[in-house]
Amino acid sequence: MRNKMNWPTTLTINAWTGPQGQPSAPLDPHQAASWAVKGKLQEIPRLLAAPEPADLRDWFDAAVGWGLVLPENEGVSEKDRALALDAPEPIRELVAARNQAPVFRYRKDLNNRFLRRYYVDHSPRDIAVSGSPRGTGDQCLPRYLLIYGTPGEVSWSLQYVLNNAAFVGRIDLTGDGLKRYIDALLNNWAEAACRPEQPxxxxxxxxxxxxxxxxxxxxxxxxxxxxxxxxxxxxxxxxxxxxxxxxxxxxxxxxxxxxxxxxxxxxxxxxxxxxxxxxxxxxxxxxxxxxxxxxxxxxxxxxxxxxxxxxxxxxxxxxxxxxxxxxxxxxxxxxxxxxxxxxxxxxxxxxxxxxxxxxxxxxxxxxxxxxxxxxxxxxxxxxxxxxxxxxxxxxxxxxxxxxxxxxxxxxxxxxxxxxxxxxxxxxxxxxxxxxxxxxxxxxxxxxxxxxxxxxxxxxxxxxxxxxxxx
Missing domain, CATH: 3.40.50 (Rossmann fold)
Structure with missing residues (x-):
């Protein structure tokens, strides 16, 4: 039954207590009104559904990510390998400018199934080319990968395999040519005079x-x-x-x-x-x-x-x-x-x-x-x-x-x-x-x-x- 103000007189819950049956209780409108205006709900995220997927154009988003692939180099320490300190200076500048991006190493013995990632603070891990979580986090594979090295140092076959798992490019440049390319890349070709309306x-x-x-x-x-x-x-x-x-x-x-x-x-x-x-x-x-x-x-x-x-x-x-x-x-x-x-x-x-x-x-x-x-x-x-x-x-x-x-x-x-x-x-x-x-x-x-x-x-x-x- 409801009173003249349309308040319910009784509330029942979907529990079962056994001999006492279904629990219920009388409802006092004044008591209920006081309760109603006092916040009782826990704060919850605005999005109750799964988070929206990241925009794959946003490679700087950690959930998308950009990373560097270099040849393995056992002649330097694992810490130096993690920081790409054996790479040419323009490549090191690129890694630093991209929030000290993750650096992976190509090893022939991994048979194009894994890339090895070295870390500053713990032991290396082999990251699966297929099935790894995406982004720049630990044990993740970024969506965008840049290979630096000749095809003799980092094989074409790795690039072929990675093309099915990530968005991949390669730079095989040294000296002034490498510096010019990386400088333009870091500047996003801001001074370029090419004309997009004139292909x-x-x-x-x-x-x-x-x-x-x-x-x-x-x-x-x-x-x-x-x-x-x-x-x-x-x-x-x-x-x-x-x-x-x-x-x-x-x-x-x-x-x-x-x-x-x-x-x-x-x-x-x-x-x-x-x-x-x-x-x-x-x-x-x-x-x-x-x-x-x-x-x-x-x-x-x-x-x-x-x-x-x-x-x-x-x-x-x-x-x-x-x-x-x-x-x-x-x-x-x-x-x-x-x-x-x-x-x-x-x-x-x-x-x-x-x-x-x-x-x-x-x-x-x-x-x-x-x-x-x-x-x-x-x-x-x-x-x-x-x-x-x-x-x-x-x-x-x-x-x-x-x-x-x-x-x-x-x-x-x-x-x-x-x-x-x-x-x-x-x-x-x-x-x-x-x-x-x-x-x-x-x-x-x-x-x-x-x-x-x-x-x-x-x-x-x-x-x-x-x-x-x-």
Whole structure:
């Protein structure tokens, strides 16, 4: 029953006392009113639900985090290794400026499954690449990782594995080039003169069936279309394709336009096969419409990157490894087999173009390129002809050109996610091969080939670098 003021006369609780039954009590309105206005609740967090996930663009958030990966160095103390005191001065400055960021060490005996972290105040720990909590805390793996070292010191294979777990970049610079890059990074390219509203797309096209025709159609053209449809870019886009894609036209356009984004698709130089010294000097140089080479030193004599980001889809544009993942794919003596063997003979290295651009007087922010060649099968579905570059298009335009642009490492994370998807399909195909299912071998070939292609795309430069907003 309730009285005339609508106060309940009795309160009952959902307890059970046994013989006495359900506990209840009469309620005095005056007593209850006095109780009602006296705070009895404990203070609780404003958010009763789980905390909102961190914004992955905020690498300085401890829940996201940035860390450094260095080669193991048993010649210095564990404390010095924890503080990166064996690294060049610009790298030490970067670690200190980023709140004494965590430093990890690459060791071959950890088989790319762990990174070793040393501490000032306790023994080292091996941090799992897969499954570790994220951020900069103890036993955590930061979302953003910068590798400092040559691919001979910190393997490409580690970078491939880390790309599936974090947003990863690499710097392979020394001396003045390293200092210039780190100074620009710490200053966030504040004085850069590159123009985000004036991107340049350069696409060599030697016609079907040359793979440049496919790269233009699958990569350059759709990216150019997205950029041209942006109302802050529009006609400011400069697209050079086909016969217009010469080294001279690219050099001239970069000098005149000062773009913040450069996208190029072409063959990458991997010759002459019988002259490894010259081959190393020209490794990954872009090959233009007239089969002339884009000489990085000549380019830099006329133009400075000044904070630009360059995506170069060309064989070995990022470098080479001492063994190709495609070993045994094609017949010995074929031009593909001979090229793969000759490139592997150069060893693990970063290509000249990105090294010169990142260490330039006014450095590039980031370079995205390949360590292995791209096969025509990897750019489109052979059964249907469907182009398979949507995530790449999204990375270069949708994600890097947001109102608040995503860092380059984050922007390309979907591209690397495909590696895991494709290897899962490959494992399924292997089971189907064992059961004798028709077409399973072809599916295994396509999925593994495409996974290796996606895996060998790497970011050079710090993964937190991002385009200036439009």
């Amino acid at each position: 340049v797309v350069w696409a060599v096209d030697h016609g079907h069936p040359d793979i440049t025709w496919l790269m233009r159609g699958a990569i350059a053209t759709p990216i150019a279309k997205k950029l041209a449809e942006d109302n802050q870019i529009g006609d400011n886009l400069r697209s050079l394709a086909g016969a217009d894609a010469t080294s001279q036209s690219l050099s001239r356009t970069l000098k005149d336009r000062r773009p913040a984004l450069i996208v190029t698709t072409s063959h990458g130089m991997t010759g002459p096969l019988n002259n490894p010294t010259l081959m190393a000097q020209q490794l990954g140089w872009l090959v233009d419409h007239d089969y002339a080479l884009l000489d990085p030193a000549a380019l830099l004599s006329e133009w400075q990157p000044d904070g630009a980001v360059w995506y170069a889809h060309a064989c070995c544009s990022a470098g080479s490894d001492d063994q190709s993942g495609y070993l045994g794919l094609v017949a010995e003596g074929s031009t593909v087999a001979e090229t793969l063997a000759a490139v592997a003979g150069l060893g693990a290295r970063v290509a000249p173009l990105p090294r010169l651009l990142l260490g330039a007087e006014k450095p590039l922010r980031a370079f995205i390129g390949q360590v292995e060649p791209t096969f025509d099968w990897t750019l489109r579905q052979p059964e249907t002809g469907q182009v398979l570059t949507a995530s790449l298009q999204n990375a270069v335009y949708n994600r890097m050109h947001r109102k608040r642009p995503e860092p380059v490492g984050l922007a390309f994370e979907e591209c690397y996610r495909h590696v895991g998807e494709l290897l899962s399909q490959w494992n399924q195909a292997l089971r189907q091969v064992a059961r004798g299912i028709e077409g399973a071998e072809l599916a295994a070939l396509r999925t593994q080939l495409t996974a290796l292609d996606r895996q060998s795309m790497v970011i050079l430069g710090d993964p937190t670098a991002c385009l200036p907003p439009l």
